Amino acid sequence: MNPVRPVSPAPPSGGGGSCRVLQRVAVVGAGAAGLCAARHILSRPGSFAPPVVFELSDNIGGTWCYDERTGPLPDGRPVLSSMYRDLRTNLPKEVMMFPDFPFDPQLSSFLPHQEVQRYLDRYCENFHIRTHIRFNTEVRQVRPVVTTTEGEERTVTWEVTSSDSSGGQETETFDSVLVCSGHYSDPHLPHIPGLERFKGKVLHSHSYKFADPFSGQTVVVLGAKASGLDISMELARAGAKVVLSHRDPPLRVPLPPGIQQTSSVVAVSEDGRLRLQDGSEVQADVLMFCTGYNFKYPFLEAAQLGLEVQDHVVSPLYRFMVPPAFPNLFFIGICKIICPFPNFNCQVQFALAVLDGSVTLPPREQMEEEVRQEQQKKLEQGVQRRHLLKMDRGQWEYCDTLARSAGFPPLLPVVRSLYEEVWRQRQVQPENYRKNNYRIVSATQWELIH
Known part of the structure; x- marks a missing residue:
């Protein structure tokens, strides 16, 4: 079977002219990843x-x-954002920014979410992106169309069917698609036997907006990753009694009064009490799931693309982006435990280098084998399958590899250095690390500002 090839830009046409066919790219989503994709596409008007x-x-x-x-909007669509009112970033702006577009240096290092939104607005304005966005438009289907040339080479284009707010539907053809729809909008709710017997309120952190309504209540927060810990501290400050329930070893970070750690909730008893892994039970007013989100791409037929989309894993993806069977479709920003904006910036530039021919991908079979070997290595190291897209310390080598392959500037070493310093501070002082302010001094050095 011949491999499917992306459609490449045509070479300059006869007589020394410079006319060439420009590739049409569809970008799904206008969050940070989608804006980054648009910004770099617009910077390459020759391709x-x-x-x-x-x-x-x-x-x-x-x-x-x-x-x-919260809940469905009047038009039936879901609320996409999982932001809560008082959230502040857990990464400093010096690390969080797109490498080519700094935050306002007058701002503190750890920002309220409103400042990040303002930053993205400025990014959008600076790079003249807004006129290329179709708002209130749902992508209904992204479908590959494979054709075979006379030379027996198979090429693929993409039919994208969308509908606007008036219900009008349109199908257009693109040379490639960048999926930038995020993965923080479809709540993951693990099965808990007997949950229907729980007499209190059940919600996911996706629907949590602020702590005030929970004052005086006993809230069991299930999950102790970034959002679970952050929300628990907000609830405790607001006067709630918080039971932080999780399956990991007890956190060693200093927690404020009002937060008690327990083992994970495993069932709900006949009387409505929450039964824990250690056999004890808890009476609670609220059970809040801080259990992450599912990958969901209703506009794609995963099996047709040679992909398996599970709650926490999309596979196989070469370089965490490319379905080997369709190397002109890219998933941007699906990795976890990363420095998001810099990661998007690297992925987008690699994707465009593939599309403009600067980077040649290996054959399908080789890409699939590389993914299989990478996953097998992680599994043998004890990584659970649902954590295969967590990068953590591997993110830096990954971004460097993309930069080397595609010939764009790598992330500065200071980004990693400061990211890891903040990670350490979060373990030592989870309540107060955001009071620190930093300044980048050089490509390799940062300093703490008092």
């Missing part, structure tokens, strides 16, 4: 036509666009 960015909501920013509403 790409201006992008078409499809955005389901009426604004840019994705999860950074705070919406106090």
